[in-house]
Amino acid sequence: MPSPRRKPALTINDQLALLATRGLPLPPSDADQMTRLLADRSFSRLAEYWRHFETDPITHHFATGTTVAVIADVYDYDATLRRMLTDGLAIFEIALRSRLGYQISTAHNPYDYLDPASYIPQTVRRAGTVVALRDELVADLRRDLDRSKEDFIAPYRRRGDLPPLWSAMEVLSMGSVSKMYRLLVDQQIRRDITRGFGYPNPAFAESVFHSLTVLRNVCAHHARIWHRTSIQIAPRVLNRLKTDPDTSIYQSTPWAWLVVLADLVDTIRGDHVYSDRLWAHVDTRPQYIDGLTHPSVV
Numbered sequence: 001m002p003s004p005r006r007k008p009a010l011t012i013n014d015q016l017a018l019l020a021t022r023g024l025p026l027p028p029s030d031a032d033q034m035t036r037l038l039a040d041r042s043f044s045r046l047a048e049y050w051r052h053f054e055t056d057p058i059t060h061h062f063a064t065g066t067t068v069a070v071i072a073d074v075y076d077y078d079a080t081l082r083r084m085l086t087d088g089l090a091i092f093e094i095a096l097r098s099r100l101g102y103q104i105s106t107a108h109n110p111y112d113y114l115d116p117a118s119y120i121p122q123t124v125r126r127a128g129t130v131v132a133l134r135d136e137l138v139a140d141l142r143r144d145l146d147r148s149k150e151d152f153i154a155p156y157r158r159r160g161d162l163p164p165l166w167s168a169m170e171v172l173s174m175g176s177v178s179k180m181y182r183l184l185v186d187q188q189i190r191r192d193i194t195r196g197f198g199y200p201n202p203a204f205a206e207s208v209f210h211s212l213t214v215l216r217n218v219c220a221h222h223a224r225i226w227h228r229t230s231i232q233i234a235p236r237v238l239n240r241l242k243t244d245p246d247t248s249i250y251q252s253t254p255w256a257w258l259v260v261l262a263d264l265v266d267t268i269r270g271d272h273v274y275s276d277r278l279w280a281h282v283d284t285r286p287q288y289i290d291g292l293t294h295p296s297v298v
């Protein structure tokens with residue numbers, strides 16, 4: 001069996017020299033800026049951006065007009081967008097935790113959330129194994145509680161007590177909260193939550209909540225939004241939000257995430273402050289919008 005091909009690590013000076021051979025202009029001022037970018041962002045992270053300015057995926061030669069300033073600009077544009085999405089996701093996440101915790105706690109025993117009977121006995125097959133989702137959820141909920149270091153959870157742990165759901169909701173992972181909503185036996189609560197967020201039915205809301213949980217993980221890892229094609233769970237988009245004749249932009253694209261989150265946050269807040277701010281940022285660089293509506297792998 002052949003040994004794997006190994007690449008030697010390159011110093012930043014070596015990285016600069018490599019970029020120069022690929023046609024990136026590096027006068028002294030630009031070389032200084034790129035040195036800082038490489039040190040603070042890394043070659044691999046920046047490459048995910050500048051590869052969209054290359055003329056050939058084999059030679060990696062840069063298109064005419066590509067400069068360090070262009071690379072820094074698109075990186076900063078995406079980083080700001082990611083921060084804005086994180087802000088919107090926080091508004092959505094807190095609202096979902098609050099509404100779901102309140103609805104379950106007032107309609108049922110607020111200490112029954114670890115009872116498997118509270119959830120639908122649904123199964124899925126993973127890697128040839130049948131997984132009972134409600135058992136998995138209960139195990140996840142226990143793990144979330146056990147690893148919490150919050151002061152308001154500690155007294156319950158010391159006494160060996162279970163915190164009420166309205167407190168537990170604050171320390172559960174977003175994945176657990178989303179699955180709790182999806183598997184909840186009480187369909188009336190699911191419908192009430194759905195209507196409160198402006199969605200037509202629980203299945204539609206599940207799609208959105210699951211997809212936004214994925215987006216949350218992307219943002220938490222400071223991953224790229226621009227030209228992102230690896231969107232495992234795409235959100236469903238309300239028909240009233242599909243205002244562009246090219247409906248492909250709402251299918252497994254970063255644009256779909258933006259459209260869905262902007263509308264959801266506006267619905268929660270009852271105003272358009274968040275969406276106005278988000279779209280104002282998007283519109284500052286019209287040359288980059290195609291990377292949100294029509295992401296590509298090059």
